[in-house]
Amino acid sequence: MSWILFLEQLLNGLQFGLMLFLLAAGLTLVFGIMDMINLAHGSLYMIGAYLMASFAQATGSFWAALPLALAATALVGAALEVSVLRRLYERDHLAQVLATFAIILIANELVRLIWGSQPIMLNAPAGLTGPVELPGGVQYASYRLVIIGVGSAVALLLYVLVTRTRVGMLVRAGASNREMAVAMGVDIRRLFTGVFALGAALCALAGAMLGPILAVQVGMGENILILAFVVIVIGGIGSIRGALVGALLVGLVDTMGRSLLPIAFALIFRPQVASNLGPSVSSILIYVLMAAVLFLRPQGLFPARG
């Protein structure tokens, strides 16, 4: 196995992990503060990607469209929270699952009504379509490097926001003990609408950045939603730090497993066995990881509730 392949997969894993973090951050806060299972989080990611594609086409510029898509998705998220989700906080998890599952169906069909059933194209920003050479002689797609840069910057910003600011303190207070936070005079309703809008904007950022790599299509949110859940369960529900560690862990394990396991198996087993075993083992790897973490640390790696 060559060093170049390893480095390339490491970067791919990092890039995927950072994008997962953007999705998981909003999800874990919603889950942690309001104890609310939101299956529709993946729909916001989808809506963000679609809005991005439309704005990019209208403005002709990727970077001009990005803030528009983020703001618009944040508005959609806030509207969703105020109109529907707010009524579900006091209900049990089952009601939340049913309601947000219904929202997935509605969102998918609305997107089909507006944009049609065919996947739509979103191009990488001009000038970032080719590869660049990294130190060590690795050729790597420049756009993917930008994703890593944007993801790291946002992760850092979010970390500072949650751990160093007053708003972040309120969020953490809400996540660790909601009743106590309310009793101390925190306006949890308004705080939560804000958190939800922020989560939606982060979803849109992930959707917009991943759009040029993956297809922008109906149903794109469903599979990545489950990965985001895996991330927050591994990290500990309600913990931003846990979400970051979990996302990087899942991103790296999934990406590295997919590329390196088949090679490793080829060394051990007959080719026919290896070609069957490789993909199946690598796709269940992150679920094995999650089951192991839950078995050993039932509250996740970084429990938010003290």
Place this chain on the structure above:
Amino acid sequence: MKPAIVLALLACLFPLAMQAMDQDFYISFATRVLIYAMAAASLNLVLGYGGMVSFGHAAFFGAGAYIVGILAVEGVSSAWLAWPAAVGVAALAALAIGAVSLRTRGVYFIMITLAFAQMMYYVFVSLKAYGGDDGVALPGRSSGFGVDLRGDLAWYYLVLALLGGVLYLLHRLVHSRFGRVIEAIRENETRAAAIGYPVYRYKLLCFVISGAIAGLAGALIANQSVYVSPSLLHWIQSGTLMIMVILGGVGRFWGGPLGAVLLLTLEETLSGTQMLGPYSMHWQLAVGAILLAVVLFAPQGIAGLIARRRGA
């Protein structure tokens, strides 16, 4: 049990009426509804009575279907061999998954059952010999029971009889001592343990029984569509089963079957062109809106709504 007799009579007469009206399609549709009713009833046992929110029930449903599918492709078409094998494998899977998952609580239980179901999903996706992603078509329906199951009518009555048997067993089960203990554990696990019940073993047994029934439903769905694919195990399928139970009424005996009938009928009606005309391709929008309305305005599910009307 009076409503049950009326229901059974209606279910017996339904295909004859459809045949008389030359609407044979609805016999096949009704068979599918009966199979999903069985799967939803099995989920309701753990979800409603046991209070264990399993978000991975499609794993057992799909495993049962795949066992029948794989055996059929390999030339074993006897229902007397394939179906017990499907039930057995589903029960074993439930035993293994339950043994690990039941050590966690609440949200973490939801997520770990989901994780195991996703693992099974990817295992079947990777079975290249049996179609991988695309799934595999069966050579035909299972044989046995001394009748030709290729006929829709005979098949309908067989499925109906099996559903009747399963519902009877479930009815006996939830009203037995075992059922009471399971409900006691749901209400207060610590107290049930303090009284001296081996809580973990009771929950695990409940989980295994439920998995086995889901496996039988899976064996039937494989025969119904003469085709199995990994989508039977996808998390959306687990979600759909859960939606049926919640829609019908969690922990109400008829909740599962009622939810299956409602959801599938709703889908069938709205996806036909009579109701929505050119917009029928967007039928999921209407289904979503109705589900949302149910959550917001009928918190106890439809069975709860009926019970409340009766009580008033």
